[in-house]
Amino acid sequence: MQDDALQNNGTLLGADELVLNMGPQHPSTHGVLRVKLKLDGERVRGTECVIGYLHRGVEKIAENRTYQQFAPYVDRMDYVAAVSNGLGYCEAVEKLLNVEAPDRAKVIRTILTELQRIASHLVWLGTHALDIGALTPLFYCFREREEILKIFEKYCGARLTTHAFRIGGLQYEAYDEFEKDVERFCKDFERRIQDYADLLTGNSIWIGRTRNIGVLNAADCIALGATGPILRAAGVKWDLRKAQPYAAYDRYQFEIPVGTNGDTYDRYMVRMEEMRQSRLICLQAIENIPAGPIFGKVGKVIKPAPGEVYHAIEAPKGILGYYIVSDGSTQPYRVRIRPPSFVNLQALDTMIRGHLVADVVAVIGTLDIVLGEVDR
Amino acid sequence: MAEESKPPQESESSQPEQKAATPAPPAKSAPASTAPAAAKPVAPAAKAPAPLQIPLDSELVRRYRERFGAAILDALEDRKQPYLIVECAQLLEIARYSRDEEKFDLLEDFTAVDWPKREKRFDLVAILYSFAHNARLRLKAVVGVEEHPASLTSIWPTANWLEREIYDMFGIEFSGHPGLKRILLPDGWQGHPLRKDYDILQQDTAWVRENLGIESGQ
Numbered sequence: 001m002q003d004d005a006l007q008n009n010g011t012l013l014g015a016d017e018l019v020l021n022m023g024p025q026h027p028s029t030h031g032v033l034r035v036k037l038k039l040d041g042e043r044v045r046g047t048e049c050v051i052g053y054l055h056r057g058v059e060k061i062a063e064n065r066t067y068q069q070f071a072p073y074v075d076r077m078d079y080v081a082a083v084s085n086g087l088g089y090c091e092a093v094e095k096l097l098n099v100e101a102p103d104r105a106k107v108i109r110t111i112l113t114e115l116q117r118i119a120s121h122l123v124w125l126g127t128h129a130l131d132i133g134a135l136t137p138l139f140y141c142f143r144e145r146e147e148i149l150k151i152f153e154k155y156c157g158a159r160l161t162t163h164a165f166r167i168g169g170l171q172y173e174a175y176d177e178f179e180k181d182v183e184r185f186c187k188d189f190e191r192r193i194q195d196y197a198d199l200l201t202g203n204s205i206w207i208g209r210t211r212n213i214g215v216l217n218a219a220d221c222i223a224l225g226a227t228g229p230i231l232r233a234a235g236v237k238w239d240l241r242k243a244q245p246y247a248a249y250d251r252y253q254f255e256i257p258v259g260t261n262g263d264t265y266d267r268y269m270v271r272m273e274e275m276r277q278s279r280l281i282c283l284q285a286i287e288n289i290p291a292g293p294i295f296g297k298v299g300k301v302i303k304p305a306p307g308e309v310y311h312a313i314e315a316p317k318g319i320l321g322y323y324i325v326s327d328g329s330t331q332p333y334r335v336r337i338r339p340p341s342f343v344n345l346q347a348l349d350t351m352i353r354g355h356l357v358a359d360v361v362a363v364i365g366t367l368d369i370v371l372g373e374v375d376r
Numbered sequence: 377m378a379e380e381s382k383p384p385q386e387s388e389s390s391q392p393e394q395k396a397a398t399p400a401p402p403a404k405s406a407p408a409s410t411a412p413a414a415a416k417p418v419a420p421a422a423k424a425p426a427p428l429q430i431p432l433d434s435e436l437v438r439r440y441r442e443r444f445g446a447a448i449l450d451a452l453e454d455r456k457q458p459y460l461i462v463e464c465a466q467l468l469e470i471a472r473y474s475r476d477e478e479k480f481d482l483l484e485d486f487t488a489v490d491w492p493k494r495e496k497r498f499d500l501v502a503i504l505y506s507f508a509h510n511a512r513l514r515l516k517a518v519v520g521v522e523e524h525p526a527s528l529t530s531i532w533p534t535a536n537w538l539e540r541e542i543y544d545m546f547g548i549e550f551s552g553h554p555g556l557k558r559i560l561l562p563d564g565w566q567g568h569p570l571r572k573d574y575d576i577l578q579q580d581t582a583w584v585r586e587n588l589g590i591e592s593g594q
Contacts, residue, residue: 052560059545060569064576095455098428222482222507225534236507243510307428307454310503310514312484323503325489334570338485338503346537375560 016040020357024053028131028361031371035348035360042356047349051342054375062335067093067167067302070332075161077339078373080123082161083116083152084315090165091246092311092322096304097167099297103290105169106248111182111285112155112164113247114278118189119148120316120368121271121278125196128268128365132209137196144192147185154181168298179286186279186286193275200268210264214351214363217262224350225343228318230367233270234262240314247313252284264366271368303330317341317368337376341369429454436478436513444470459514464500467517468526471502475531480504480513483532486539488519488546492572496520498548502528519548527553545570 023034032053038046058077062070074089075082087109094100101109126141149159154175156164164170200206216226218234231238239256241249257273259266304326312321318340327333344367352363429452437451440460447466452459462470474480485503498519505512519525527550528535539550540559547568550556558565567574575581577592584592 052558052562055560057569060574060576098455223533225483225532227482238507305428309455310457310485310512319484321485321503323485323487323501334489336485336487336489336501342537343534346534 017045022360024050028364030127030364030369033345033364033369033371033374035364037357037360039357042358044352044355044357044360047352047360049345049348051345051371052375054371056376058376059335059337062332064331066330067304067332070335071165071167072161072163074337075163076372077337077376078120078315078317078320078341078370079160080370081116081120081316083112083164084120084313084320086163086165087113087247088311088313088315088320088322090167091313092309092324093167093302093304094296094298095311096307096309096324096326097298097302099168101169101296102293103248104292105165105294105296107251107285107289108170108174108294109165110248110252111282111289112152114281114285115148115151115182115185117278117316118275119145121275122148124271124316124365124368125268128362128368129200129206131361131365132206134200134203134206137199140192140195140199144185144189147188151178151181151185154178166295167302169293169295171295173294174289179289182282182286186283189279190276193272193279197272201272207265209359209362210268210366212261213264213355213359214366215261215263216347216351220347220350221262224347226318226347228314228316228340228344228368229267229270229274230262230318230344230347232257233259233266235260240312240319244312246311248285249281252281254278254281264362267366301330303328312338315340317370317373318344339373339376341367341371341373342376345369345374432458434458439478440470440473443473457512457514459516461516461518464517464519464523464525467500467502467515468528468531470515471504471528472531474504474513474515478506478513479508480506482507483528483534483538484512486528486535486542488542488548488570490546490570490572494518496523498546500525500542500548521547524549524551526551527556529553544568547571 017038017040020037020039021034022037024032034050036048036050037044058073061073071086071089074085078085122141122145126138129137152162152164153159155178156162156172216230216234218236221231221234221236235258237256237258242256254277257270257277259270306326306328308323308325310321310323312319319338320340321338323336323338324332325334348363348367352360432451432453441448444466447463447470448460449463450461482505483502484505487501489499489501491497491499496518500517500519502515503512504515517525525548527539529539530552536554537559539553540556542548543550543556544558544561545568557563581592584590
């Protein structure tokens with residue numbers, strides 16, 4: 001069988017080698033990822049990802065919508081972190097317009113985005129543990145995620161694709177019990193996250209399945225463009241929320257967790273700690289949400305002066321960047337989305353070579369990809 | 377070289393007028409063409425005091441100019457974000473220098489923009505990030521349809537998929553790429569969707585014609 005996967009490592013299969021097709025209909029690929037594996041027995045000798053099954057032409061759609069009309073579409077990329085996508089897009093357009101959201105809007109945005117980060121990491125943790133064989137965490141994770149989604153629902157009426165933010169600020173004022181709900185969740189979550197850690201951190205099966213699996217060192221991360229928890233697990237203490245603060249992140253104290261080995265276990269530890277830090281950010285933020293307007297000086301017709309802007313945020317999965325070119329009309333001339341999942345997925349091949357077939361599932365899980373964002 | 381440096385900027389600012397002047401081009405310009413006409417008297421007056429693209433002359437730019445001379449066609453700053461317009465043939469060398477000497481070690485994104493009315497219609501845009509300086513720099517190169525810019529995969533492996541996406545969406549063929557083929561669209565796809573002359577309704581119309589034997593009502 002002539003296959004592109006094979007051309008990575010010579011064109012012909014050895015006598016004891018075969019090509020195995022994983023996906024696109026495979027539960028552990030978190031959507032519609034197809035991976036062609038070149039195997040030597042149980043060992044993976046090469047991979048090729050086949051993607052695009054979920055391609056909807058988001059960037060082309062952007063060129064045919066006004067700036068405001070396009071905002072809900074970005075929620076459909078990384079649909080388990082819709083709020084983060086929206087934040088990146090709104091801030092990018094605000095930069096293009098040279099306006100800023102008011103303080104109150106910034107703080108509420110920060111709270112919702114951090115809750116979204118926790119929700120996104122909970123989906124990752126639940127499914128990742130499930131893939132490796134631990135069924136229980138999934139139920140716990142989704143139980144807590146449900147609480148976050150309830151807050152979103154109370155805030156803007158939607159749970160998944162929220163369209164929570166507007167270019168220039170917020171459409172909705174925080175509801176009456178908003179701070180209380182967030183506080184209740186955060187207080188409770190400290191205990192919950194300890195439950196997950198008790199189940200997994202010292203669990204010998206978990207350690208056996210994750211330690212030294214899918215190692216990606218810092219140099220490889222940077223060469224391959226892998227960012228977010230993957231880069232931090234390799235020991236690079238770098239987070240855009242600290243490096244180039246946006247929204248209201250410069251006001252809050254939080255730590256950047258890092259790992260040492262860059263393996264699957266380290267990425268697990270980093271993401272667990274990130275959830276704890278996000279919880280702390282939320283607690284600090286609700287203590288003092290500034291009063292004032294929630295919408296900045298943005299007219300009903302958004303018509304940025306010709307030019308271009310690039311704005312990136314630290315999404316739960318890595319750097320999410322928007323490169324927007326304006327020709328002075330009400331529609332963007334070009335919107336390029338730098339999706340963290342797409343770029344991170346490219347590291348799969350480096351991470352999985354030499355490991356067993358069963359580890360492919362672990363490594364896809366630890367990359368924390370969402371195919372809606374990979375394919376756009 | 378001096379003339380070379382102007383087209384990208386000129387075309388950006390003159391794009392709306394061009395659109396208003398030519399009534400029929402596809403897709404996007406139809407709704408846009410009405411807007412600039414109405415806004416014309418207001419917009420230039422508001423923009424005049426503070427131009428958004430200003431020439432940039434920093435220490436960094438000076439080092440680039442010293443090293444590459446005429447290959448740095450222009451250095452601009454747009455909304456406080458610096459970018460260099462560089463000779464396409466030198467893009468690979470400039471990228472290598474950026475990574476090795478200037479410590480722009482992360483290729484954050486690599487993409488393209490289509491300006492169909494220009495003689496060389498594409499802008500290649502590489503967005504670089506430096507961990508050491510916590511700064512970004514954009515490199516822009518102007519590319520024609522028949523040109524084959526050198527692939528950046530030898531400098532940043534991450535360019536592999538990004539270039540495949542550029543090829544898929546714009547049809548720019550990179551030379552020296554290890555496996556340049558479509559990535560998001562099926563292999564047999566016709567056309568390159570992010571080109572401006574690729575109408576968003578084109579496929580639908582073609583499908584209706586082919587499968588229903590009638591003209592699409594859209």
